[in-house]
Amino acid sequence: MKLGLYFDWWAAGPGEVLKYVLMAFNELGVNYKLNEKGDINWFIQRNRALDTEPITSFPNLFIGPNIVDIPPYCPALMDYNNYVTSIVPSPWVKCLHNKWLPDEKVTVWAAGIDYNRWCENKKPIEQEVMIYYKNRPKEHLDKVTNFLQSKNISYKVVEYGHFNQDQFFDTISKSSFGFVVDGSETQGMAIAEMMSCNLPLIVWDIEKNGEVYPPTSIPYFDQTCGEVFYKEEEMEDTFNRLKSNTYNPRAYILENCNYITQAKKILNILGYAL
Numbered sequence: 001m002k003l004g005l006y007f008d009w010w011a012a013g014p015g016e017v018l019k020y021v022l023m024a025f026n027e028l029g030v031n032y033k034l035n036e037k038g039d040i041n042w043f044i045q046r047n048r049a050l051d052t053e054p055i056t057s058f059p060n061l062f063i064g065p066n067i068v069d070i071p072p073y074c075p076a077l078m079d080y081n082n083y084v085t086s087i088v089p090s091p092w093v094k095c096l097h098n099k100w101l102p103d104e105k106v107t108v109w110a111a112g113i114d115y116n117r118w119c120e121n122k123k124p125i126e127q128e129v130m131i132y133y134k135n136r137p138k139e140h141l142d143k144v145t146n147f148l149q150s151k152n153i154s155y156k157v158v159e160y161g162h163f164n165q166d167q168f169f170d171t172i173s174k175s176s177f178g179f180v181v182d183g184s185e186t187q188g189m190a191i192a193e194m195m196s197c198n199l200p201l202i203v204w205d206i207e208k209n210g211e212v213y214p215p216t217s218i219p220y221f222d223q224t225c226g227e228v229f230y231k232e233e234e235m236e237d238t239f240n241r242l243k244s245n246t247y248n249p250r251a252y253i254l255e256n257c258n259y260i261t262q263a264k265k266i267l268n269i270l271g272y273a274l
Contacts, residue, residue, distance in 0.1 A: 002031050003272055004038030004058070006047040012161075014045055014066035016189040017089075017111040024112065024263030028274060040270050043067065050076050055083060062270055065089040065109065065186070071100040080105045087269065089187035090219035109266050110187055110220060112259030118196035120250060123173045127154040130175035130199070132190065134160035135183030140204065143232055144181055147239075155179070160190070172197045177226070177242065180204065184215035191218060192257050195249035201226035202242045204235070220256060225249035 005025075007018050021044065025032055032038070035047060041058040043050050045066045055061055055076045064087035068074040077086055078100065085107045088094050094106045129148060133141050141157070148155045158171055168190070172178070178194050180203040185191065194201065203221070207230045208214045218228065226247055229238040267274065 001040065001272060002033060002038035003270065004036050004041040005032045006035050006041065006043040006049060007045040008047045009045065013187070013189045017066060017187075018044060020112055020114055020259045021263060021266070023114060024259045027260065028263060028267075030263075030267065030272065030274070040272055042270060046074065050074070055079055058083075060084060060271065062087060065093075065111075069096075069186075071097055077101070084271075085269070087266075090213075092184075092213035092215050092219060093186050095213040096215075107269055109269060110257060110262060111189070112262030113189075113192050113196045113253055113257045114259050115196050115250070115254060115257075118169070118193045118253075120198040121169075121173045123170075125176055126174040127156045127171075128176045129153055129155040129179050130171050130177075130194075131155055131157045131179045131181060132160075132194065133157055133181045134190075136181050136204075140181050144179055144204065144235075147235055148179075168193070169197070172199050175199065177201065180217060182217040185217050185219060187219055188217065192220060192253060195221075195225055196253040196257070198248065198250035200242060200247040200249060202238060203228045205230055207231070220252075222252060225252050 009015060037058060040060040042062045046068060061083040062085060063077060063083055067077065071077040080101055085105055086097060086101060087107050087109050088097055089110055091108055094108050097106045131144060156171055158168065172194055177200040180191060180201055184206060203218050203226065205217045205228050206215060224247055227238045227242045229235060
């Protein structure tokens, strides 16, 4: 049995997902070809073939997770009678996609993290706080930096798109904890990588909107990983809780975002037998 794995680029979060999937597939001995048809075909990204070839030409077709935010923007996704399932990275994205697609046609699967690469490797602390900033108003970042300055707490801002992985890892290793100021994340690969390094996080999450699974900055996170708040006035109390408690976010990653375990889960979804 051969798996046809379709992708288009190596960059950013989708590139990280692909990289970790291939790493696991190589370790597990999966028989796959890149951008070639197989007995099972998985469009992990929106490769041009999904838009230029009839989807009926791809047997045992699976689509996602890095395809499109809104299903109508991808005609192939709307043709749900001609593929097995759409794969999405978190429950809130499934809730969104179910507005257009039948519930049974949407499957949640999260990519894993290379926990060996992203490990706890503490160096002498250079800043107490690493601020991870992405897709939020600049005024929110300013409110966080002003708050930390008022407490005489050292920090370094790491902005999405302005660092490489070595720089990211080095900053994590020289920080006591992270402060996440982020928009909605379908999975949040960089956040998971911080957690895999056992960096406790304080998260200024986006406000809930009443949906069963509302959009969030942290689709994969629990109370062992750090603290969460939604309104600016909650920042100080949340910060104080973080400072007074102990967390183990790496344990969460090892249990829920292990790249080998998650690869086995996607193979089970695809119907590929090892």
